[in-house]
Amino acid sequence: MNHGLILPILLPFIAGIALLLLGETPSVRWRLDPRRLSLSSVALLLPVALLLLARASTGTYATYALGHWPAPFGILLVLDRCSALLLLLVALVALAALLHALATGSDRRGRWFHALFQFQLMGLNGAFLAGDLFNLFVFFEILLIASYGLLLHGGGAARLRAGLHYVILNLAGSALFLIAIATLYGTTGALNFADLAQRIATAPTETAGLLRAGALLLLVVFGLKAAILPLYCWLPAAYASSSAPVAALFALLTKVGVYAILRITTLLFGSDAGPAAQVLAPWLLPLGLTTLLAGALGMLASAELRRLLAYGVIVSIGTLLIGLGLDSSAGLGAALVYLVHTTLIGAGMFLLADLIAAQRGHLDHRPAAPLVQPALLGGLFLAGAIAMAGLPPLSGFFGKLLLLRAATDSATLPWIWGGILGSGLLVIIALSRSGSALFWLPATAATVNTASAPIRQWLPAAALLAAAPLLILFGQPLLDFATATAQQLREPAGYIHAVLGDPAVATVVLP
Numbered sequence: 001m002n003h004g005l006i007l008p009i010l011l012p013f014i015a016g017i018a019l020l021l022l023g024e025t026p027s028v029r030w031r032l033d034p035r036r037l038s039l040s041s042v043a044l045l046l047p048v049a050l051l052l053l054a055r056a057s058t059g060t061y062a063t064y065a066l067g068h069w070p071a072p073f074g075i076l077l078v079l080d081r082c083s084a085l086l087l088l089l090v091a092l093v094a095l096a097a098l099l100h101a102l103a104t105g106s107d108r109r110g111r112w113f114h115a116l117f118q119f120q121l122m123g124l125n126g127a128f129l130a131g132d133l134f135n136l137f138v139f140f141e142i143l144l145i146a147s148y149g150l151l152l153h154g155g156g157a158a159r160l161r162a163g164l165h166y167v168i169l170n171l172a173g174s175a176l177f178l179i180a181i182a183t184l185y186g187t188t189g190a191l192n193f194a195d196l197a198q199r200i201a202t203a204p205t206e207t208a209g210l211l212r213a214g215a216l217l218l219l220v221v222f223g224l225k226a227a228i229l230p231l232y233c234w235l236p237a238a239y240a241s242s243s244a245p246v247a248a249l250f251a252l253l254t255k256v257g258v259y260a261i262l263r264i265t266t267l268l269f270g271s272d273a274g275p276a277a278q279v280l281a282p283w284l285l286p287l288g289l290t291t292l293l294a295g296a297l298g299m300l301a302s303a304e305l306r307r308l309l310a311y312g313v314i315v316s317i318g319t320l321l322i323g324l325g326l327d328s329s330a331g332l333g334a335a336l337v338y339l340v341h342t343t344l345i346g347a348g349m350f351l352l353a354d355l356i357a358a359q360r361g362h363l364d365h366r367p368a369a370p371l372v373q374p375a376l377l378g379g380l381f382l383a384g385a386i387a388m389a390g391l392p393p394l395s396g397f398f399g400k401l402l403l404l405r406a407a408t409d410s411a412t413l414p415w416i417w418g419g420i421l422g423s424g425l426l427v428i429i430a431l432s433r434s435g436s437a438l439f440w441l442p443a444t445a446a447t448v449n450t451a452s453a454p455i456r457q458w459l460p461a462a463a464l465l466a467a468a469p470l471l472i473l474f475g476q477p478l479l480d481f482a483t484a485t486a487q488q489l490r491e492p493a494g495y496i497h498a499v500l501g502d503p504a505v506a507t508v509v510l511p
Contacts, residue, residue: 005064005077007048008087008125015041016118035102038114042094045121049084049091056084057481059488061498063131071499072192076131078499081485082336083128086259089340090124093252093347096460100351101245103456104358109154109243116153120146120249127256131499132192133184136260137177140225144170147253150246151238162237169234173224180217183210194499197267197492201274208275215269215279219261226257228321229291232314236298239310244354247306248347248464254313255343258320262332265324266489278327285325285412289419292318296423299430305353305363308434309346312388315423316342322416323403330406332486337478338399341471345387345396348464352380355453355461356438365437372452378439380458380465385431387468390424395471400424402479 019034055062062079065071098117101107107114123143130136152163185191187210188199200211220231227235235254239247261280269279295314302308319342323335353363356377360368371377383394390396400420407416471478488494 003064004048004051005062005079005129006066008045008052008090008129009077009122011041011044011048012118012121012125016115016122019115019118020112034114035107038117039098039102041118042091042098042121045091045125046088046095049088052079053084053088055079056081057484059484061495063499071131072190072195075135076192076499077129078131078193078495079129080495081481081488082259082262085336085340085481085485086128086255087125089255089343090121090128090252093248093343093464094121096347096351096464097245097248100248100354100457100460101243103454103460104244104354106154106243106245106354110152112149113153116146116149117249119143120150122146124252124256128259131194133181133196134191137174137181140177140256141174143253143256144174147250150249151242153246154243156241158237158241162234162241166234166238169224169231173221176217177221180214180221183214183217187211187214192499193263193267194496197273197496198500200268200276201272203274203276205275211273211276212279215264215276218264219280219283222257222260222264223287224257226254226261226317226321227291227314228257228287228317229294232291232294232317235314236302236307236310239313239350240304240307244351247309247350251313251343251347251350254317255339258317258324258339261321262324262489267492267495270490270492272492281325281327284321284327285416288318288321288323288325289415290318291321292419292423294318296426296430300426302430302434303365305356305434305438306350308430309349309353312349312427313346315427316346318423319400319403319420322419323406326403326406326410326416328406329483329486329490331403332489333479333483334399334402334406336482336485337402337471338396340478340482341387341395341399341467344464344467345384348461348467349384349388351461351464352377352384352458355458356381358453360438363438365434367441371439373458374439376453376458378435380462381435381439383468384465385435387465389428389431390420391428393472394468395475396468398472398475 022032022034056079064077066075120143123139126139127136130139148167151166152159187207188196190196190199203211224231239250265280269276271277292315295311295318298311299308302311319338320335323331357363359371362368387394387396390400404417407413
């Protein structure tokens with residue numbers, strides 16, 4: 001049995017249980033510090049993710065059947081290039097966010113931060129590896145329950161208000177998710193992705209209505225998780241009011257929704273889906289364009305940096321949906337390149353905002369206390385803003401350029417170019433105004449924090465923002481991997497054969 005594939009789920013699960021048993025203070029009996037245990041678990045995820053990425057880069061699928069139950073009957077984990085890439089992003093962002101929390105002490109502002117952090121990682125990794133619809137729902141619930149506690153970590157009226165909206169909307173989304181699962185299972189008798197894809201493709205014509213209804217319900221559910229228009233109302237307040245390491249980790253939450261949309265669009269409801277073929281494809285591009293515009297206008301209207309960055313997440317989701325909506329390998333490959341960029345840069349900017357707030361006192365566009373390290377924080381903000389806006393020579397420009405090139409042969413080229421370039425202009429204006437207010441307005445109050453941020457506090461943010469030039473320097477390998485991933489996703493027969501076909505072909509043996 002290949003046990004390597006379950007490590008991204010098992011490591012945070014064991015660490016989370018141990019942290020609950022240990023409590024929040026170092027254990028004298030077991031000589032264990034909860035903070036060190038949490039950091040060790042997250043640090044181990046990085047080499048595991050790199051190993052899985054190296055294995056997946058060969059183009060071969062890896063499967064893991066829990067309890068030796070054969071597909072499609074048991075719980076199955078499936079690794080391909082796309083899921084391996086997202087596992088690596090989870091490991092990178094989680095490590096930076098946790099290091100920031102430990103350095104700034106934000107993990108001590110409430111109870112059970114580290115246990116919730118571990119269960120959040122378990123849910124994220126499980127969602128990216130889930131091989132069937134029901135266990136995707138299970139991992140969604142794990143990460144959502146953990147996110148409820150993380151969002152409220154530290155208390156406060158703003159977090160309680162945002163958390164209430166977040167919980168109510170996601171509970172409604174979970175109910176719709178179950179209805180969608182029941183609809184598809186009642187129609188096809190299957191939940192395993194590979195088995196479900198085969199049964200949808202050969203379903204009788206009279207079931208087309210139910211299959212389409214189930215697909216559209218899933219789009220609503222995953223659209224809520226991804227925060228697409230008009231289902232994004234929970235995100236700005238939730239991200240703006242949460243602590244910095246939590247907001248950085250939450251940059252991955254919306255990507256789970258995008259990943260789920262991508263998976264069902266290419267695997268379940270693609271061109272070979274019989275009566276439900278391409279049922280979701282006509283919706284993706286309009287939703288992407290409108291979400292992109294709504295996010296850019298939200299950034300322009302924001303007078304506080306954290307809220308501005310939250311709307312920046314919505315902009316990134318709209319951009320990703322445009323790549324998916326192009327329904328081509330080039331568009332999907334461009335979206336994957338942009339996904340890597342926006343996840344790392346968005347998380348880094350949330351961490352940087354916390355450092356600015358600690359020295360300035362607040363992040364509103366009003367005069368405030370002078371910064372102790374204006375050159376360091378200003379330089380990092382400038383690099384992050386250039387990357388977010390998609391200006392050359394950093395990675396945001398690379399991702400958007402690939403999307404524009406992918407749209408060259410599309411009939412919707414004017415809409416796509418207009419949407420991406422027009423929203424980019426609005427983002428530039430919003431970030432320029434915010435940077436001018438935060439770093440150039442005259443100080444009107446005494447210094448809030450006279451101590452400079454030590455390297456352990458600003459290094460996690462700087463490391464994530466360093467992705468902007470690094471993704472340019474290693475742009476060709478990233479593009480090659482993204483292109484191969486897009487081609488693999490658009491050929492669902494390989495996935496189906498890996499899960500239901502010859503086990504010797506389907507499984508990659510991991511050490």
